[in-house]
Amino acid sequence: MTLDTSSRILKTVPREKAFYFFTSIGNYTGISASSLKEFMEKINEVNVKSLEFHLYRGDFEKWIAEVLQDTDLAGETKRLQKLSLTGNSLRDQLSFTVSRRFKRLTSQSASSRF
Amino acid sequence: MTIKSSGDQTKMKLKNNAVSLDATDIEILRALQKDSRETYGAIGKRLGIAHSTVYDRIRKMEQQKVIKNYTATIDVEKIGIRNIAAIMTVYTDPKETERVAEKLAALPGVLEVYTSLSEELLIIAKVTATSQEDLHEIIANSIAPLTGVLRIRTSLVTKKFKETQFSITNGSERLHL
Numbered sequence: 670m671t672l673d674t675s676s677r678i679l680k681t682v683p684r685e686k687a688f689y690f691f692t693s694i695g696n697y698t699g700i701s702a703s704s705l706k707e708f709m710e711k712i713n714e715v716n717v718k719s720l721e722f723h724l725y726r727g728d729f730e731k732w733i734a735e736v737l738q739d740t741d742l743a744g745e746t747k748r749l750q751k752l753s754l755t756g757n758s759l760r761d762q763l764s765f766t767v768s769r770r771f772k773r774l775t776s777q778s779a780s781s782r783f
Numbered sequence: 784m785t786i787k788s789s790g791d792q793t794k795m796k797l798k799n800n801a802v803s804l805d806a807t808d809i810e811i812l813r814a815l816q817k818d819s820r821e822t823y824g825a826i827g828k829r830l831g832i833a834h835s836t837v838y839d840r841i842r843k844m845e846q847q848k849v850i851k852n853y854t855a856t857i858d859v860e861k862i863g864i865r866n867i868a869a870i871m872t873v874y875t876d877p878k879e880t881e882r883v884a885e886k887l888a889a890l891p892g893v894l895e896v897y898t899s900l901s902e903e904l905l906i907i908a909k910v911t912a913t914s915q916e917d918l919h920e921i922i923a924n925s926i927a928p929l930t931g932v933l934r935i936r937t938s939l940v941t942k943k944f945k946e947t948q949f950s951i952t953n954g955s956e957r958l959h960l
Contacts, residue, residue: 685924689923689927691919694919694937695869695919695939697923697932697934699874
């Protein structure tokens, strides 16, 4: 993966392209994420119902692929659906998946500077 | 809104004294709200006044914008439109409420927008969409991203018991003749 690719995935997107966390149709929690870093942080604080709502609708996968343009993480997120996790097990697994990806991207980004 | 009697003339005073109407004007408005295609002659005959008087009064109320327009009420289900409706409560930063309400009002699927001061400053809006997914897209892509929106609660309408506009007829119990 090139530095350009990592930087593109780690960028902060404009407000209208941010991820908005809902708990059900039309019920917005007031929590949003404008970057992968913010997304990683917010999945640990948002109502777990919101994670269930978005994961099984494919919203995470779609936003990660289309807005962050990270097809690898989008694929990993999609695979989480097959585990049929709910509640804090889902939160933990999603958090682990996203954090691992974030660390990989940031370390690549940092090492390429040397 | 009150109606004050002064001799034979019954006058309705509107807030801010914007327009003063008498009992005949109100009867004409009642007739038009019931059926805006009723002829001047038929209205005049029922009220015991000349059709030219009905015409003059309607013209005057049109000019004063008391009568804003004449519309058709369409049964959308008869023409195959099966839209869903939802009542949305938008909690906002008080500094942004007006601006958010204006933005909401400009969206095509939003039918009604109100601000409320009852408990905290919020916006109540009626929204229509072709499906739940469409509704979610409207809210997620056009409403949640507005600056000042703190959170949104949405209730889907499952059954409609009544839907009407305020009319002189159904508000008559509050008019003191």
